[in-house]
Amino acid sequence: MSKQDKTRELRLALGSFPTGVTVVTCLDSDNKPLGFTANSFTSVSLDPKLISICIDKSSFNIDSFSIVRHFAVSVLSEEQQAISTTFATPNKDRFKNIDWDSKNTGSPVITGSVAWFDCNTEQVINAGDHLILVGQVVAFDSSPKTPLMYLRGNYVNLGLEQKMRLAMENENTITVVGALIEWQKKVLLLKDKMSGELYFPSASRLGHVDDVLSLLGVLKKLNISINEHYLFSVFERPEDKTSLIYYRAQVKEVSIESQDDFYDFDTIPFDQLSDEASRIMLKRYIKERKLNAFGIFVGKESEGKIEAISTTNQNL
Numbered sequence: 001m002s003k004q005d006k007t008r009e010l011r012l013a014l015g016s017f018p019t020g021v022t023v024v025t026c027l028d029s030d031n032k033p034l035g036f037t038a039n040s041f042t043s044v045s046l047d048p049k050l051i052s053i054c055i056d057k058s059s060f061n062i063d064s065f066s067i068v069r070h071f072a073v074s075v076l077s078e079e080q081q082a083i084s085t086t087f088a089t090p091n092k093d094r095f096k097n098i099d100w101d102s103k104n105t106g107s108p109v110i111t112g113s114v115a116w117f118d119c120n121t122e123q124v125i126n127a128g129d130h131l132i133l134v135g136q137v138v139a140f141d142s143s144p145k146t147p148l149m150y151l152r153g154n155y156v157n158l159g160l161e162q163k164m165r166l167a168m169e170n171e172n173t174i175t176v177v178g179a180l181i182e183w184q185k186k187v188l189l190l191k192d193k194m195s196g197e198l199y200f201p202s203a204s205r206l207g208h209v210d211d212v213l214s215l216l217g218v219l220k221k222l223n224i225s226i227n228e229h230y231l232f233s234v235f236e237r238p239e240d241k242t243s244l245i246y247y248r249a250q251v252k253e254v255s256i257e258s259q260d261d262f263y264d265f266d267t268i269p270f271d272q273l274s275d276e277a278s279r280i281m282l283k284r285y286i287k288e289r290k291l292n293a294f295g296i297f298v299g300k301e302s303e304g305k306i307e308a309i310s311t312t313n314q315n316l
Contacts, residue, residue, distance in 0.1 A: 037088035070105035115142035178202035186262035
């Protein structure tokens with residue numbers, strides 16, 4: 001295994017630890033606000049009040065943060081995923097259209113964050129390809145909002161996940177739970193023997209692998225095992241008020257019998273898909289997969305919005 005492959009494997013292993021998402025900010029020598037997205041935020045000590053944050057040495061903010069006397073950490077909420085993306089991309093004007101104010105040290109604090117910590121720099125520690133900033137907390141605050149979570153290169157919307165699970169458990173709600181399963185840049189599509197139409201595997205609930213009527217049970221019958229899955233689309237079918245919940249997942253291996261049910265992205269017969277919503281959803285998946293930036297579509301079958309955006313970057 002090459003050094004690059006080992007580094008990638010280590011990143012994947014470290015990504016198995018779920019974290020919150022923060023924006024770390026300061027003022028540069030010209031009193032201009034600077035900031036970056038990071039999930040390497042840690043409580044160090046309660047007495048004295050110390051926290052730490054890591055910044056990649058390749059960041060274009062590194063020169064300012066390596067000598068900064070003060071900095072602030074804002075813990076983002078689920079509603080602030082777009083802010084996370086803004087501060088994770090190489091944009092020199094990251095504060096454009098961002099609401100913020102300052103507290104004791106003057107460092108920017110993101111408005112509406114779950115919690116914030118205003119700090120004096122206690123230490124700057126050289127640690128491999130990162131610098132560790134240790135800050136002494138001089139002011140802080142928090143709220144009961146749901147924090148933005150990050151796991152294995154994806155944002156996890158805890159509030160929306162909980163709502164979907166409650167919908168599945170509600171006997172008065174008609175629910176269809178489906179999945180877009182990817183293997184080697186191919187997607188799983190099942191074929192109706194009567195009509196010849198293609199469709200995604202689905203069931204009335206997410207369930208368990210031992211529940212043959214659940215989605216995970218259906219996948220088990222197809223000899224497909226998914227270790228992790230993320231929300232991809234949540235919408236309502238207006239004519240019968242059915243709630244449709246679709247997850248996305250990637251698998252590394254599939255059985256020989258199942259391989260013929262996977263269609264290469266470039267050769268998918270979209271005209272054979274069972275409905276227009278499936279066609280739109282699959283085209284969106286392929287587009288976002290190429291960008292490695294996934295969202296969660298929420299709304300009705302014909303209209304809605306993408307609420308969550310995930311992207312891999314150097315700090316997260």
